[in-house]
Structure formats: structure tokens, C-alpha cells
Amino acid sequence: MNKNSKNINYWNKNLTQTWYSDKDLYSVQWFNELSRKRYEEIFEYKYKFAEFLYHRGEKVLDIGCGPGTDAAEYAKNGAIVSAIDLNEEQIKITKKNFEVRKLEYHEILKASTDNLPFEDESFDLIYCDGVLHHVPEIEKSIDEIYRVLKKDGKALIVLYRKGWKHYFKRIFIHGILKLKIFKYKFDFLKLTSEVSEVNGHTPLTRVLRKKQVLKLFSKFKNIKIERKRLGEFFDYAPYNSYVFPRLIKNVVTFLGLDFFLAEHWAISLNKKKVHKEKLKTIIFEKF
Numbered sequence: 589m590n591k592n593s594k595n596i597n598y599w600n601k602n603l604t605q606t607w608y609s610d611k612d613l614y615s616v617q618w619f620n621e622l623s624r625k626r627y628e629e630i631f632e633y634k635y636k637f638a639e640f641l642y643h644r645g646e647k648v649l650d651i652g653c654g655p656g657t658d659a660a661e662y663a664k665n666g667a668i669v670s671a672i673d674l675n676e677e678q679i680k681i682t683k684k685n686f687e688v689r690k691l692e693y694h695e696i697l698k699a700s701t702d703n704l705p706f707e708d709e710s711f712d713l714i715y716c717d718g719v720l721h722h723v724p725e726i727e728k729s730i731d732e733i734y735r736v737l738k739k740d741g742k743a744l745i746v747l748y749r750k751g752w753k754h755y756f757k758r759i760f761i762h763g764i765l766k767l768k769i770f771k772y773k774f775d776f777l778k779l780t781s782e783v784s785e786v787n788g789h790t791p792l793t794r795v796l797r798k799k800q801v802l803k804l805f806s807k808f809k810n811i812k813i814e815r816k817r818l819g820e821f822f823d824y825a826p827y828n829s830y831v832f833p834r835l836i837k838n839v840v841t842f843l844g845l846d847f848f849l850a851e852h853w854a855i856s857l858n859k860k861k862v863h864k865e866k867l868k869t870i871i872f873e874k875f
């Protein structure tokens with residue numbers, strides 16, 4: 589059994605984003621609702637972070653594309669889109685997404701992050717959202733991203749962050765209150781892997797500290813790493829009652845706790861160092 593087999597089985601059975609909409613599965617309305625929910629409710633920060641509006645005419649790769657919501661957004665805005673996913677079913681859904689919305693793509697392929705089927709320096713922009721923390725060969729996959737990125741290219745990556753929401757939701761509620769910590773004999777990686785996703789029980793989910801992220805991406809230049817997303821309870825309300833979540837959101841916002849709680853790292857990277865002037869030069873020579 590290769591290292592990715594568990595991953596293939598899991599993501600084949602647990603198709604991502606399907607819970608965003610209860611419209612007719614894979615209809616144009618369903619895909620449209622996925623996009624609206626994703627960028628307006630569930631992950632508001634993503635539309636700006638992904639820079640959808642600014643890559644017209646450029647070669648963009650979406651790695652681990654799921655149902656192709658992000659890849660389609662780049663296509664809507666004129667990028668030349670390639671997308672890959674390990675899961676055959678997600679590839680079919682992504683193609684359907686482009687077909688029903690009459691969008692064009694360059695290629696949509698079944699492939700793994702640790703062996704990208706592209707020439708060196710192929711892409712202007714690489715987007716990889718919510719994937720690498722599930723991949724056993726994370727270092728190799730990052731090397732692959734580096735390899736296929738053009739010299740002056742940019743990569744945008746989203747990973748899970750070890751913030752207080754992680755400790756509160758995963759460790760306190762699931763680990764301690766639901767006693768799962770004993771089931772996993774204090775193995776936090778196993779606990780996180782079970783409770784991190786909507787459908788639960790992933791083969792692997794890492795939750796990372798900033799130091800780990802910086803180490804993993806140390807080959808890249810201009811690393812910008814931001815804390816994003818408070819998630820359910822805070823950003824949106826997938827509940828019958830919204831009184832309690834709204835109360836918590838107001839308290840959190842009032843106390844400015846977003847900084848501690850955020851559960852995503854939104855990471856922006858370049859292959860080449862971007863020239864920046866020294867502060868002294870700006871103050872005394874440029875202005």
C-alpha cells in the first residue's frame with residue numbers, strides 16, 4: 589500500500605465542500621452556491637487572499653482542487669488554469685464545474701502533490717488550499733511546488749494553524765470533554781486527524797505552528813504569513829440557533845481575540861526576492 593492510498597480512499601468517500609449547498613448536486617446552481625458561500629460566508633478572507641482578479645492571461649495551478657471552486661474563479665477572471673487532485677471523483681466534479689458554467693481550462697489532471705506532472709518553472713501562480721496538512725510527504729510536495737513555480741512566480745498556501753481555536757475546539761471539546769484523549773493515549777496528531785474535518789476521521793491532519801511553517805517553506809523568499817478565519821461560531825452560522833454563536837462572536841471581537849483564535853495560516857511566497865528599498869533610502873532620498 590503506498591503512502592497516499594489511505595488519502596485516496598478518504599477523499600473519495602468524503603467529497604469536500606458538498607455540505608455548502610443542498611441544491612441539485614453538480615447543477616450549475618449548486619456550483620454557483622458553492623462559490624457564493626465560500627467567498628461571502630464561510631471563508632470571507634479567501635477571495636482577496638487568492639488574488640482571483642489579478643492573474644488574467646497567466647498560468648495558474650490549483651493543487652488539490654476539490655470540486656474546482658477556486659480553479660473556476662481564476663478561470664472566470666481570465667487565467668490559464670491547470671488543476672490537479674489525487675481523487676478521480678474530484679477531477680470529474682471539477683470538469684463538470686467548468687462545463688456547466690461554460691468556463692475554459694488548460695488541464696485538469698489526477699495527480700499527487702508529491703509528484704507534479706509538470707515541467708520545471710511552468711506556473712506564474714500556484715494556489716494550494718487546505719491540502720498540504722493532509723499529505724504524508726509534505727516536504728517533497730513543497731519541493732515540487734518550488735520546482736514548477738516560475739522564477740518570478742508566487743505561491744499562495746493555506747494550512748491549519750495551532751491557535752486557541754484548535755486548543756478549544758479540538759483538544760478541549762473533543763479531547764477532554766468527549767474523552768477522546770484517552771482513546772488516542774494522548775497522541776494529539778491522531779486526535780486532530782479524527783476531528784479536524786466536517787466528516788471527521790481523516791488519515792492525517794497536521795496543525796502547525798508558525799515556526800514549523802517557516803521551516804517548511806525556508807527555500808522561498810518574501811514569506812508573508814497571516815492568521816485568518818475564526819470559522820463556525822464566529823464567521824457563519826450552520827446552526828438552527830444563532831443566539832449563542834453571535835454572543836461569542838461579539839465577545840471575541842470586543843476583546844480583540846481574533847489574533848489568538850484564528851485557525852488558518854494564509855501564506856504568500858515568492859521564488860525570487862522582491863527588491864525593497866531600505867527605510868533610510870526612502871526617507872532621505874525618495875521623498
Ligand SMILES: C[S@@+](CC[C@H](N)C(=O)[O-])C[C@H]1O[C@@H](n2cnc3c(N)ncnc32)[C@H](O)[C@@H]1O
Nearest residue numbers: 599604652653654673674675700701717718719
Ligand atoms: C480539504 S480538501 C481541500 C479542497 C479545496 N482546495 C478547498 O480548499 O476546498 C483536500 C483536497 O486535497 C486532495 N488531496 C489529498 N491528498 C492529496 C495529494 N497527495 N495530492 C493531491 N491532492 C490531494 C483531496 O482529494 C481533496 O480534494
